[in-house]
Amino acid sequence: MTNSQRTITGAVLLPVFVPAVVITLLLILGTLSNPELAGEVFKSALAWVTETFGWFYMLATAVFLVFIICVGFSSWGNIRLGPDHAEPQYSFPAWFAMLFSAGYGIALLFFGVAEPVLHFSQPPNATAETVQAAREAMQIAYFHWGLHIWGIYGLMGLVLAYFAFRHGLPLSVRSALYPLIGDRIYGPIGHTVDVFAILGTLFGLATTLGLSVTQINAGLHYLWEDIPISTTVQITAIALITVAAIGSVVAGMDKGVKNLSILNMVLAVFLMGIVFLVGPSIHILDAFVQNTGAYLGNIVSRTFNLQAYTQSDWIGNWTLFIFAWTIAWAPFVGLFIAKISRGRTIRQFVFGVLVVPTTFTFLWFAIFGDTALYLIMEQGKQVLIGEVQADHAVALFEFYDLLPWSTFLSVITVFLIITFFVTSSDSGSLVVDSLASGGAHETPIWQRVFWASLEGVIASTLLLAGGLSALQTMSILAALPFAIIMLLAALGLWRALVIEGHRGATLVAAAAPVRAFSNETSWRKRLSALFKFPEQAKIEHFIKEVVTPAMEEVQKELAIHDWKANITAEDNGVTFQLERDEKLDFFYQVLATEHQVPDVHTDGTTLATHWQADVYIRNGALGYELYGCSRDEVIRDLIDQLEQYFNFVDAAPGHLPWNTVS
Template identity: 50%
Template sequence: MKKTTIVFSISIVIAIAFTIWGMIPESLWPRYNLNAVSSAVHTFLIDKFSWFYLLSASLFLAFCLFLIFSRYGNIRLGRDEEKPEYSYMTWFAMLFSAGMGIGLVFWGVAEPVSHYYTPPTGEGATTEAARLAMRYSFFHWGLHPWAIYGVLALALAYFQFRKRDAGVVSRTLRPLFGTRIEGGLGVAIDTLAVYATVFGIATSLGLGAIQISGGLHQLFPRIPNSFSTQLLIIVVVTVLFMLSAQTGLNKGIKWLSNLNIALALLLMVFMLFAGPTNFIMDVFTSTIGTYLQNLPSMSFRLNPFEQNDWPKVWTIFYWAWWIAWAPFVGTFIARISRGRTIREFMIGVLAVPTIFSALWFSVFGGSALYLEQFQHAGIGKVMNEKGIETALFFTFEHFPLATLLSGIAILLICTFFVTSADSATFVLGMQTTNGSLNPPNSVKFVWGIVQSAIAAILLFVGGLESLQTASIIAAFPFAIIMILIVLALIRSFQQETARKAQKPIK
């Protein structure tokens, strides 16, 4: 591992220390075990800094929209004559599979149904609650998360491919800190990026293991939906994504990303036509309108006078989750976006995944709400009794070929699982080898083992709640760095356009 940097060594030590800490039983160290400490930190951040997460996410979206319409949109992420490395279809498939694949499958039914019974305002299980449920599902998986990813991805691609700097997070701050960023400050920032990546991907892997376990239990009741099953799933999938990681970006990740999109489209199209088609498309059309209409007010909503914790439980968690994922997804999107203009990049990153997510929630969430409202299917009751991971599979039972649908869904979760973990090992390899575009397999192997171990430990000590807590804690300091990155980009764009204006006309 001669290519690794000091960031690799520091990050590995932190990861091992965290893993050992997480293995200490709560009974032996009740006040200072991992779950107790992370819960205390989580409570503090939510109580004191919810506003900060909300304002940060909205700032990132405003910045991305500004770039689309500004003169900076013509700047290319690479040399002026450089062309994109991947086609549009492959590019969309790769960025989407890494970005939020497992999460969409996990929450596609569960989130709208949860909001239906516990809406942000008003009474649950009403027509207005159903409208709010769909609108906020669009909101949580729409423009804001992809703007968060887009800001960091743009910075990394711009400084690496156009400015020829190292492809690590710290170097994006060179316009603000100069050569100081190459010392201890840069090491600290890159270590924080690795930390955020590890916990962000651990959240996704934990969700994937939980839902695969729930799906298998639904199909085969003899298989228990327990931590032992989830641990076995993590072990098996770890072997699979480690095999994929050894093949590199243009084979394993590319092929699996295209397979993910094919399976997701197959499942979604079948559900669209097997379910209440007109109802689903009416939900999609009307919710897109109300989402865009209410986007400004939803972006700044915290309910201080009502003392309602709903925004903290849902919106703030999601914004923290996306920020924690930003180093991972941002680095990966930057790697596959070389040669595109800033305008092309931003439109692609914001619009395409947002529309796909809206369609996904309309098909799966809309079908579930139709069953709840008009057929009283009891999906919410099943979620309360058996866990939210079973919501999708219980919904399938009300449609033809339920067993086949569940099998395809489990396969889709597995391929998303493998692709996300594979992409994460690639990104962690880049971040700990000074931005190498092709990190050594040995480094990717180490990070694959580490991130799977973290996911297993987080599930063991507190399940989904611990995964959420870790995401929010990792996101807070990184949000500050991302704000600085926005300032660094603006300064660098201004300098570049000023130099071009000063060049004599030939």
């Protein structure tokens, strides 16, 4: 991207920002001008997409899950998302809390009781309100919120983290297509991909926020009957909580999102513990084990079940809606997970994203859903069915009404929904802001505030246009183009990993950090470099005045020996590439990259980030930087890597696969 594209707007990337905002505002204005007509259009569109592309959503979801599992448990699982020496930025509990809060904490609160009860009373393939219906209800709930959901999130997060932290590309959805189209990701194709990602995120997030405020409204009405259940109350709630979200998003990732996410997890586990203790504890454990086994035993048949012979609306209202909603939200959750996953191996990432959240989810449904069914079947609490059918949002609070300490649990739950709302909105704002800024790490506060406000406006608009039905429709529509983008992203990741796998077998030793200074360099100079935290301008000047001339000297020397080397100026660095016919090119890149810095510096000041001149080769960052080196030291390092490259290529059997990553 060029500087001319940023101009007055600060960090905004105009070819992405403008189309995304214009399309969103047109939709908002069109809906507000005639909410009834908009509702009818949404309804018709939902029916058409479900009938025409239902097979595609299901097949794509299956591909995503199988692909990420295969990658995670292959030899590629040892690859680190970042330099080989990188360590995770966040502890595992904090990491899990953030990805779970952003992922679908609100959905579990909304559907944890409602979905099992609704499937029990109206099962797609069983007699209503029977033991068989109870079994099917829990299997469906597990299927809808299990591995498939996190396979979608995980794939997007893995692709983005790999290319951003391993290969120095922007932390943006466009980077996923780099192995397929190369530098064209910085042009119209890349801009279009990021626009679709922003729209999918905005509408997916609007669905989640819409669900949360309907449940907040139901909880407030349950606690205080004078508060009516109405669109006015819900839009007011969106406005108030959006203000809180703006405060969190201004605070940033560590102070805002992380702390709120940890609070969310503590409260969620607390609620689970209370319901487990006052509910049928042994029955919950028995049901958890049995339902998990049934889920694993039927996962293949359910994955490909589209009710082709019954032509029911059930599949569109439930399975396709949930999976499409997840795909629409994948750029947000995936990019957010990527931002917090630097330093983990691919296997750690896959295990953490798939197994841990899925296990937690199954426990949640066992504790809340199975307890609700137990109360209905064993204690005759049939009233719960009618209440849930009348209003899905009130399910959890009517469920509490059948347990001890119902008011206390309801107050905690309303507060938890609000904090989930805030974390979803502020983390979503950070992600959309990053997408609209070409992957920038630091952006002006006004941009984050703008996106947080716009999310609240979209949710309010769709509530006016038909409530849950309109929200559901926009999620499914937004998911269609992005499902195609995700399939292409999976292909791109596979091609890049094939290259890295070939190289890794020979270059294990070569991938270790190389010295940034020669042995003759003064130890005082090397020690002083440890306390330098340069700004972007200094790194860019170093690359232009030291690194590029060093590459040019090597280029001239190689030309004497009839070797052709190309030097390409990048937006944030420079690339040296040696071409070999039918062989893998030599690739040495120095990029100006942004990094977190220690909390306190020698002068007592606190900074958020600093910049480095990091070295990248085909298999990612080598874990060292060049800033402070002389021209001769850069030349020496380049030749070191060139020697290792020749050893690798000459030792590799046969021809290596061609790849467009460069």
